Amino acid sequence: MDNVEVWTSPDNIKRYEEQSQGKSSTLIERMKQAQPYTFIPQVENAVNTWKLDSTTAYPEKIAVLFNRNTASSAEGMITYARQSDKVITVGENS
Structure with missing residues (x-):
């Protein structure tokens, strides 16, 4: 599951742009298109449900x-x- 979300404030977008050093980023574009001052999923179409069944392994640690x-x-x-x-x-x- 990917429950990581990103805050879409103008300052946060600016910092992401500085970190990317001019490289194109899908996340930055999604942040710019989103409503300001909201959270968006870090990964588009991220899995957000988890189903337990008989094949699910339980963690050892x-x-x-x-x-x-x-x-x-x-x-x-x-x-x-x-x-x-x-x-x-x-x-x-x-």
Whole structure:
């Protein structure tokens, strides 16, 4: 699944253009065509559903990433996740 979204403000578009160093970018063009100050999917036609069935493999290890800005319910999720032997937590104190 690709749930990454991009903010379409004029300043953000400008930064993306600076990063691309003049190369043509489909994402930048989509950002320019989108309504300003909204989010758009980073990948056009991205998969946004996930169906579990009998062939779906369960992960052997899971990494949970967090930083000092993690708070509230996310901290609770990290606490619960640490109870599993499959989970590795990576980050700084929240």
